[in-house]
Amino acid sequence: MNTNPVYLTHPYRREAEARVLSHTPEGGVICDASVFYPAGGGQPGDSGWISWGGQRLGIATALKGMGDSCVLVPSEAASLPPLGSLVRQELDWERRHRMMRMHTALHLLTVVIALPVTGGAIGAGKGRLDFLMPEPPEDRDGIEAALNALVDRDLPVSEDWITEAELDASPNLIKTLSVAPPRGSGPIRLVRIGQGAEQVDLQPCGGTHVARTGEIGHLSLGKIENKGQQNRRVNIALDL
Template sequence: MTELLYRDDPYRREAPGRVIGHTPEGGVVVEPPLFYPKGGGQPGDSGWLEWDGIKLPIATAVKGEDGVSSVLVPAEPMALPPKGAHVVQVLDWDRRHRHMRVHTALHLLSVVIPLPVTGGQIGAGSGRLDFAMPEPPSDRDAVEAALNGLVDRDLEVSEGWITEEELDQRPELVKTMSVKPPRGAGRVRLVRIGLGTEQVDLQPCGGTHVARTGEIGHVTLGKIENKGKQNRRVNISLA
C-alpha cells in the first residue's frame, strides 16, 4: 500500500516527493502524497510544489482513481513538473490545521448530539453536521457547554483499524448515513477520542485530526437550521 503522509503524519508540513504522472485535466500526482484529497466532507489541501527554483501554487487536491492518492490541482496555468521530477510538497499549514481542529470538533458534536448524521461539511474555521433530528435542541447553551467540556478535557485522539467483516458486525460504529467508510482494502481506519475509560468516541474516518481535543480551542455553536421535516443542520465555529 502506498505511504499516505496526510494520514500517517498529519502534522507534517512539507515533504519531498516524486512526480509519478499527470492527469488529462492538468493535475499532478506526487508520491508519497502529503496533500489530503477532498473527501468525507473535508476539503482538499492547498499549498505549493517546488522544484528547480520553480514554485507551483496548488489550489486543492482530489482523489486519484485508486481512491487514496492525491491529484494536485494547480491554482493557475503554469508548466507542470515533468514525470520523474523530484519536488518538495509544501502545505498551507494554517488552513490544514484549521481543518483538523474543525474535523475533531465535529466528531465531538456527534457525541454531544447522539443522533444519526445525515451530512456534514468542514471548513477552515467552521463546519456543520446535519442530524436526523425532528426538533432542535431545547437548550443551545447546554449543547455548547457540553461540547467545550469535551474539548477542555484534552482527550487524546488516536487511530486504529478494523476489518471490513468486523465493521459489518458493529454497525453502531458508523454514525454517518450519507458517507460510507471506504471499502475494498480489507480494513477500515477508526478514529478514537479518549483512551480506555476516557473514550468518548470511536468511528470510521479517513480525515485528518488534531492529536488532543484541547488543541481545538473554544467552539461556538452557530445557527441550527431546519433542513426538512426530519433534519436539523447544526453549525459550529472556532474562536
C-alpha cells in the same frame, strides 16, 4: 499508481519531498507521496505549493485519483514539473490545521448530539453537521457547554484499524447515514477520542485530526437550521 498518504501517517508534516509519477489530462500532478489531503468525507482538499528546479507552483486543492493516487490541482495554468523529477511539497499549514481542529470538533458534536448524522461539511474555521432531528434542541447553551467541556478535557485522539467483517459486527460505530466507509480496499480506519474508561467516541473516518481535543480551542454554537421535516443543521465555529 499509488500515492503514499503522508497526510494520514504524519498529519503534522508541513513539507515533504516526492517524485512526480504522472500528469493528468486536466493538468494535475500525481506524486509517489503526498502531504496534501485529497478531498473526501466532507473535508476539503489541502492547498499549498510545490517547488522544483527554481520554480514554484500553487496548489489549489488535492483530489482522489484512480486507485490509491492523489492528484494535486494547480491554482493556475502553468508548466508542470517533469515526470520523474523531485519536488518539495509545502502545505498551507494554517488552513490545514484549522481543518484538523474543526474535523475533530465535529466528532465531538456527534457525542453531544447522539443522533444519526445525515450530512456535513468541514471548513477552515466553521463546520456543520445535519442530524436526523425532528424537533429543535431545547438547550442551545447546554450543547455549547458540553462541547467545550469535552475540548477542555484534553482527550487524546488516536487511530485504530478493523476489518470489514469487524465493522459489520459493530454497525453502531457508523454514525453517518449519508457517507459509508469505503469497502474493498483493505482495513478500515477508526478514529478514537479518549482512551479506556475515558473514551468518548470511536467511528470510521479517513480525515485528518488533531492529537488532543485541547488543541481545538473554544467553540461557538451557531445557527440550528431546519433542513426538512426530519433534519436539523447544527453549525459550529472555532473562536480563534
